[in-house]
Amino acid sequence: MDRLTLERNQVWLYLGGICAGLLLGSLAPELGGTLEYLLWPALIALLYATFVQMPLLHVREAFRDHRFVGAVLLGNFLLVPLLVWALLQWLPPDPALRLGVLLVLLVPCTDWFITFSQLGGGNVPRAIAVTPINLLLQLALLPLYLWLMLDQGVALELNLLDLWPALLVVLIPLALAALSERWIEARPGRDLWRERLAWWPVPLLAVVxxxxxGAQAEAVRSALSELLVVVPVFVAFLLAVPYMAMLLARLLALPRDHARTLAFSLGTRNSFVVLPFALALPAGWEVAAMVIVLQSVIELFGMVFYLWWIPRKLFK
Incomplete structure (x- = not known):
């Protein structure tokens, strides 16, 4: 089996992982603490294996295509936040639910967006080049978006400064990936390390x-009705953002393959990067993490639809 086949069928691995985890958590709830303990090193490994695929030391080169980069930045960091704010108004006033939606929908994807761009006839070099820009900007702007869109009482209750351990879970793999990139580029033949690690994000995310x-099985059962409320919001998001991409592509006269890549960038979200922050929230906020996992599953089915819709209907 090649890597592209693995990535094409990743949704079934994740669904299998979720079902197996819920079954284990229901049959053996005493294992919840152990599973949660194992989660953090698994997340660090996942983030490192993903970040090492990005050209982190070549951010400047991504800005050479001004029109494409401008479209990506306008879409992901202006139009999408406005859409997310509008969709938020349709949700019940549950702060944990709303926080989970904001965390996952405000951050553009930096991993499987590249795979789906390739499968959907997009421009893979452009997709790879723009990923470090998306990653760095989302980490910088996410606190501002949350401050603007969350009720101030919620922000005070959370005390976001207490989430610094989760920030380390993201920054440590990011720093290690940058060092690895420098090491790989220092001598020919070392790129094999990156190629081998490219196999790992899918199975590691299935483990995560x-x-x-497994750790949140009880919380899932108790919050099932709340979780179902966000499904229409995630579906509406997936249906709306390709039209944003179409508008930007026409305004900036993007080539067809660039426009397809833009649509996949706006449609995919960076769920696993914000997972550490959701998991580090205090007791009572477990729904936020479950919302993020649910969005990932819905998005993957959405990408299957995108692979037909975007190249055959929107950007023919």
Whole structure:
């Protein structure tokens, strides 16, 4: 089996991991603490294996295509936040539910967006080049978006400064990936390390969702009705953002393959990067992490639809 086949069928791995985790958590709830303990090193490994695929030391080169980068930045960091704010108004006033939606929908994807761009006839070099820009900007702007869109009482209750351990879970793999990139580029033949690690994000993410489902099985059962409320919001998001991409592509006269890549960038979200922050929230906020996992599953089915819709209907 090649890597592209693995990535094409990843949704079934994740669904299997979630179902197995929920089953284990229901049959053996005493394992919840152990599963949660194992989750953090699994997340660090996942983030490192993903970040090492990005050209982190070549951010400047991504700005050479001004029109494409401008479209990506306008879409992901202006139009999408406005859409997310509008969709938020349709949700019940549950702060944990709303926080989970904001965390996952405000951050553009930096991993499987590249795979789906390739499968959907997009421009893979452009997709790879723009990923470090998306990653760095989302980490910088996410606190501002949350401050603007969350009730101030919620922000005070959370005390976001207490989430610094989760920030380390993201920054440590990011720093290690940058050092690895420098090491790989220092001598020919070392790129084999990156190629081998490219196999790992899919199985590692399957492990992560298995551990989350197992650790939070009881919370999932008690919050099932709340979780179903966000499904229409995530579906509406997936249906709306390709039209944003179409508008930007026409305004900036993007080539067809660039426009397809833009649509996949706006449609995919960076769920596993914000997972550490959701998991680090205090007791009573477990729904936020479950919302993020649910969005990932819905998004993957949405990407299957995108692979037909975007190249055959929107950007023919």
């Amino acid at each position: 969702v298995f551990l989350i489902a």
